[in-house]
Amino acid sequence: MSELIITKPDDMHLHLREGAMLKYACKDTEKQFARAIVMPNLKVPITSVNQAENYYQDIKKINRDSNFEPLMTLFFTNALDRDEIRKVSDSSVVHGIKLYPSGVTTNSDNGINTIENCFNIFELMQECEVPLLIHGESNDKSVDIFDREKVFIDRHLSGIHSKFPELRIVFEHISTKEAVDFVIGTNNKVNATITPQHMLLDRNDLLSDGIKPHHYCLPILKRSEDRLAIIKAAVSGSKNFFLGTDSAPHLRHQKESSCGCAGIYSAVCAMELYASIFEAENALDKLENFSSKFGADFYKLPYNKLKIKLIKQEYQVPRKINIGTEEIIPLFAGETLSWQLSEI
Ligand code: DOR
Ligand code: ZN
Secondary structure (H helix, E strand, O other): OOEEEEEEEEEEEEEEOOOOHHHHHHHHHHHOOOOOOOOOOOOOOOOOOHHHHHHHHHHHOOOOOOOOEEEEEEOOOOOHHHHHHHHHHOOOOOHHHHHHHHOOOOOOOOEEEEEHHHHHHHHHHHHHHHOEEEEEOOOOOOOOOOOOOHHHHHHHHHHHHOOOOOEEEEEEOOOOHHHHHHHHOOOOOOOEEOOOHHHHHHHHHHHHOOOHHHHHHOOOOHHHHHHHHHHHOOOOOOOOOEOOOOEOOOHHHHHHHOOOOOOOOOOHHHHHHHHHHHOOOOHHHHHHHHHHHHHHHHHHOOOOOOEEEEEEOEEEOOEEEEEEEEEEOOOOOOOOOOOOOOOO
């Protein structure tokens, strides 16, 4: 196949940031995606529908000339109350609530320490059908970083799902075979997003032959067996797995540092990467559902009317993206990919 035309995809897990970075992240994303679930972990987290509406307007102003639609989320803090859940339920702008165990990743210090304290909110979310988006890693610092996702499933996620079986959950950016198996073993209410990096890279790509700060993200890259299980899930045709890049820009100097930030910027080449993965698995016919339909189904959104075209042509990923005097280094910077997004 040398050309592929599909419904314009949705990125169901994206960091657009704020300030100077917002413009660049928006511009790269709108070419690839019609809509995106926008993460709320700004320096001051988005904790109310009111704040989410203002952030929505900031994004819309940047994307004034396009039809890009940001799908906003709230950050789950201890202060989240039942009134706010009802506002989310009535809102056409906010599509879910993101729970970060406190301190588990970038800008997550205001997250949750005792998940049981959230149960009365989960109950109302279940009743109002408000999706719960979870960064599924334990924040127990005594747990090995490579085991934190599995431990989160065992200590928390399986319990949440058993207690609230109708609660619509997105297990974000899954990184292990255990996470794949957990989702498959549930009742369709637990879905998962899959990033390009967790299908293309393993921990050797991060740590062997020199440390690669631009491959550092959370959940951290795991073993090759995990990577293969995630690819299998993505191309399986199961509605429970859909696209979410977790594209998360950080300035170059913040990543190339003695204490580098977690986050991989893939918004410049996301669909090119997903197309290469699906092609290698002989599953290009499954790409459209994974990228443009299953996520929309989960969030109860109509399919996009716009289309994108991907052509089998070499594409060199930019070496860097200049932001004033600063830079962002994208995933696979300077490397040549075999697919290219093209005008339709
Ligand atoms: O690698 C990551 N970066 N993982 C996350 O969960 C957050 C993200 C960010 O905001 O930088
Ligand atoms: Zn994220």
